[in-house]
Amino acid sequence: MQSSQQGQTIQPAEITVKSTAAAYKTVSTKPAGWFATGQDADIMLSGIDFNNAGGSLLFNHPGTAASDGVRLLLADRNNNRILIWNKLPTGNMPPDLVLGQxxxxxxxxxxGLDQMNWPVSVSVGGGKVVVTDTYNNRILIWNSFPTKNGQAADLIINSAQGDLQQLQAEKKRSIQWPWGAWTDGKKLAVTSTQNGIVLLWNSFPTQNDQPADIYLNGKGDIGTPRTITSDGTHLIVGDHNSKIAGQSQGTGIGNFFWKNWPTSDDAPYDFFMADPSDPRGVWMQGDFSDGKLIMIGAGLHIWNSFPQNENDKPDLNVGDRSLVGGDGSGMAIAGGRLYVSLDNGNKIAVFNSVPAKIDDKPDFAIGSPDINTNTLDTNFIMSNAVPATDGKSLFVSSDFDRRLYVWKNLPDESNAHPDFVYSLTDAPWDNALFGNVLALAGKRSVFIWSNLPLNGELPDVIFTNKIGNVQFQDLQGVAMDSKYFYLSDNQAGKIYVWEGVPSADSNPKFTIDADSPGRLSSDGKYLVVTQTLSKTPGGSISIYAADGLSSSAEPLAVLGGAGKFNLPQGALISQGHLFAGDTGFNRVLIWKNIEDAIAGKNADVILGAEALTDTTPEIGRNKLFWPAIPAFDGSYLWVGEFKFSERLLRFSVR
Known part of the structure; x- marks a missing residue:
């Protein structure tokens, strides 16, 4: 492939490169062989180690916080634990107790009743503790406040059994992917997120699997309800995908408000409100204090009294972009202090009093040395890691972080930090490595290095918005082989193909129409297209013959169909092998010969599970949690996990 040096001029201030001076054990001898179903991974990057949280004050995307006025509780979501401070912390103090571990x-x-899998929310009231054990599809209840580490729950509310249709029919007994919980020790409210309903117990449950008294689905407007805010009189439910007809405020993200606690099945909500500062942002989660409603969303919002309609703006908006909620952020007000758990900030930000001015700042942080430090960054925890390797070095791009991480040599130990970290001007969704050329692509930008950036070199070429007559809309895939350079645009439904790396004014040789094309991979013989949201149920992977490829080319095979995949995020063709990151089914499928996949045969090897029937996400050494993107060099398979887990795992042939 010929590499062009033409492109837009790079201004040094646009991209920053940081050298970490990292030291780590490197690979000396590579193994030979092949993979085995259910085998262990051997090292983990983007984390401390297997079964190692790093200590009591290193969180991993905390969920909600709660307090009974005396103690503070935090759902440390990705670490599968609840942390408890027996006295309200006045600084960066370690917790006293842990549940789930x-x-x-x-x-x-x-x-087990003393274990959890991805607990998003915790609530406390009347001496009782409630936890949404989200990926175990259950609610854990302690009837009295726990006093020792790993104390088992007293009660459990499991979901009724059956298929999705049966579960939807048994609304009051169906707990599917529960995110939010609230209790005052007398009432209980829980979101059954996957079922699109909210469950209410008007008296606190006293038996295992006790069905709810009331269900709510917003007259069909609730989509995927997440978190709950209440004072026992008012009820607020955050929703990531509401079905509000004509919802013009944003994307359906927002909150349903009930002015009074619902007393009948599917009692109508009073109004729906998107975040006042950013209607396209996140849903809000909060707490009440002296008649005030305080919510964390795209900043901190304070109403002096309960809002009466969707146009009732907050009396005060506090904070900058560092004080932004995320998937499951929350707060607790106790002892006059405001404790705000920040999912993506990876800390609890604490105000010594409820803010009174727009520029009030938190007084201290818990889980971080200061309010400005994000321990996800200092520990090189990568979101949506997309790996690439030439067998000598490792490159990992992240759209969420807008970064490129570079290991000059292949790491051979867990928690090895990268040598260089690039902060980019756009969000790279995919990458490709061919020979000495590295390319990143995402949204409306393409970054190209003509030689691998092993010493912090800036890209040689940056394309923004367009190449030739191609206007970028939503780039999601890039691939290279000895003949072609490929880009996929998901929104346009196109795969653009150039001969060699293009220059700024190069038009593609041809364009292939495709259904929701995403990440790409090519070895020169086959072009593999991941189509996460294609019309095929569960998503699909299309395989084209690269030889003779043209605008009229049809796939040799389309892998997928009901029950085959669950939203695959990435696939790789390498050395004649096909690797598929079957993200929602929490496994990597491997065909030793891609021709077997084309012929419709099942995968030879499954990583992350012992059988196709095991689809539960877990962060064990031999388990996977939303695996997305594979990279292979003949000896090592690197697998990046997506969104709700952030590990980068290495599996070795044996």
Whole structure:
């Protein structure tokens, strides 16, 4: 492939490169062989280690916080634990107790009454503690406040059994992917997120699997309800995908408000409100204090009294972009202090009093040395890691972080930090490595290095908005081989193909129409297209013959169909092998010969599970949690996990 040096001029201030001076064990001898179903991964990047949280004050995307006025509780979501301070912390103090684990180091999930798998919310009231054990599809209840590490729950509310249709029919007994919980020790409210309903118990449950008294689905307007805010009189439910007809405020993200606690099935909500500062942002989660409603969303919003309609603006908006909620952020007000758990900020930000001015700042942080430090960054925890390797070095791009991470040599130990971290001007969704050329593509930008950036070199070429007559809309894939350079645009439904790396004014040789094309991979013989949201149920992977490729080309095979995949995020063709990141089914499928996949045969190897029937996400050594993108060099398979887990795992042939 010929590499062009033409492109837009790079201004040094646009991209920053940081050298970390990292030291880590590197690969000396590579293994030979092949993979085995259910095998262990051997090292983990983007994390401390297997079954190792890193200690009591290193969180991993915390969920909600709660307090009974004396103690503070935090759902440390990705570490599968609840942290408890027996006295309200006045600084960066370690917690006293942990639930879900026996100590403050381990973080493996489990299904016992003393274990959890991805707990998003915790609530406390009347001496009772409630936890949404989200990926175990259950609610854990302690009837009295726990006093020892790893104390088992007293009660459990499991979901009714059956298929999705049966579960939807048994609304009051169906707990599917519960995110939010609230209790005052007398009432209980829970979101059954996957079922699109909210469940209410008007008296606190006293038996295992006790059905709810009331269900709410907003007269069909609730989509995927997440978090709950209440004072026992008012009820607020955050929703990531509401079905509000004609919802013009944003994307359907927002909150349903009930002015009074609902007393009948599917009692209508009073109004729906998107975040006042950013209608396209996140849903809000909060708490009440002295008649005030305080919510964290795209900043901190304070109403002096409960809002009466969707146009009732906050009396005060506080904070900058560092004080932004995320998937499951929350707060607790106790002892005059405001404790705000920040999912993506990876800390609890604490105000010594409820803010009174727009520029009030938190007084201290818990889980971080200061309010400005994000320990996800300092520990090189990568979101949506997309790996690429030439067998000597490792490159990982992240759209969420807008970064490129570079290991000059292949790491051979867990928690090895990268040598260089690039902060980019756009969000790279995919990458490709061919020979000495590295390319990143995402949204409306393409970054190209003509030689691998092993010493912090800036890209040689940056294309923004267009190449030739191609206007970028939503780039989601890039691939290279000895003949072609490929870009996929998901929104346009196109795969653009150039001969060699293009220059700024090069038009593609031809264009292929495709259904929701995403990440791409090519070895020169086959072009593999991941189509996460294609019309095929569950998503699909299309395989084209690269030889003779043209605008009229049809796939040799389309892998997918009901029950085959669950929203695959990435596929790789390498050395004649096909690797598929079957994200929603939490496994990587491997065909030793891609021709077997084309012929419709099942995968030879499954990583992350012992059988196709095991689809539960877990962060164990031999388990996977939303695996998305594979990279292979003949000896090592690197697998990046997506969105709700952030590990980068290495599996070795044996």
């Amino acid at each position: 026996k100590d403050f180091i381990t973080n493996n999930p489990g299904t």
